[in-house]
Amino acid sequence: MAQKELKEFIDNASQIYLSHLSLDCVVFGFHDGQLKVLLLKMKNSDRWSLPGGFIKQAESMETAAIRVLNERTGLDSIFLQQFHVFSDPGRSDNKEKNAHLRRAGIAVPAGHWFMQRFLSVGFYALVDFSTVTPQPDAFSDDCAWWDIGETGQLILDHSRILFKALEVLRLQLHYQPIGYNLLPPKFTMPELQKLYETILGRKLDRRNFHRKILSYEILRPLKEKRQGVAHKAPQLYSFDTIKYQKALKEGLGGI
Template sequence: MHKKIADEDLLGEKFLSNISVDIVIFGFHNRQLKILLLRFKNTSLYALPGGFINEEEEDIEEAVERVLTERTGIKDIYLEQFGVFGSKKRAFGATHKHIHESAGKTTELNPWITQRFVTVGYYALVNLKETVPNPDDVSDFCGWIDINEIPTLAFDHKSIIEKALESLRMMLDLKLAVFNLMPESFTMNDLQSLYETILGKKLQRTNFQRKMLSLGILERLDKHWTGGAHKAAYLYRFDKNKYNEMQKEEMNTNKF
């Protein structure tokens, strides 16, 4: 909804009209599920990273990948399209004017931005530690915010985030995408706390462990010193090779 544009006057010519993309970038750190948010300059108004689609050169997903790289510095990210938001009320001229002025811009606001936009929502699952958040030219902050401490958001981004979370929850047991959020190695407890925040409920420790191990995609590494006064937990690694083998077998068995 606000990308770095070399020449603002080109807006209307370069990009598809009436269409934007917004990305809910999920990360996980300190047993907290977080998303990447921007804050508009000199305001307390936050928003999702987003942008527009180059009319000549970009598939939607390519535009999303571009925005992702611009905001986080990383590439090859797990992406999922989760919905389109197309209310007739999605024209935010007044808000854009406010953002434009707060950013101290002296040029006139390009009227192209005030039209009605249908936005395509994607969520991304990234290893938070590998990212270097980078604000755009109308924001003075770009960083990770706990999913339970989301501040006031511009536009309808609050409901977009809710839909993304719901979608992530649905996919949790269908795909194993969640491992994209984990660091290289982690304990069962780390993984369980991720599941718990996504699902919004507590899980039984022993049964969770049994289930994860039975997936057959975790490689057990060394023990891990927690520093706590108790037995040390094993570290695990997501084994992509085993996962790929499993996928192949599934393909074979599912045919009739």
């Protein structure tokens, strides 16, 4: 977004968006055996932030989040989940906000809509890394994937939001299937295992994992194997979307 558009956004925001309410998205992707998160680099600064946005006057939180995510990733079918409201009165520090605006070349008056206190609803999204086209927004000049744990200190309380999202994701792993949104349509068992290991932060036994995942009956073995890899060609799988959705709703067997 050009400078002019940014100015326009700031000028009209109070007409279009709800006041003191924002949303921040933790977009998880998976690539090269690493869990990644999509971040934005603030203009003329080396600090990074979570992609976020505001809520239009007559829009639901979910709709707003989908809109933001679509703008940042180009995707329009995204697994989205709200996980926490961050409402600490001290969370949006005006000094820091002002500094970022100044660097972005924008000045806003003291009582401006943007200078209000903001409460933020945290969403996390699971996306297929390979289909994302990262797009910076009006406040940023770069949008890129970062390894979880190598993000450094994000702006405001975004590090805390990221941490909380990861915590919730780990919990969900125990009673919900995962992977459909993070992996390409066809994938191998070792790839799925690596995903689980990365999210949980620990190694899993290959044979036990295989047995356990198959017992959920959410996978369909394909008639093909992955080609062009060194060593034995692994079996390709895809998710059985019907059973996957059912497991999402009803949980995985026991617990």
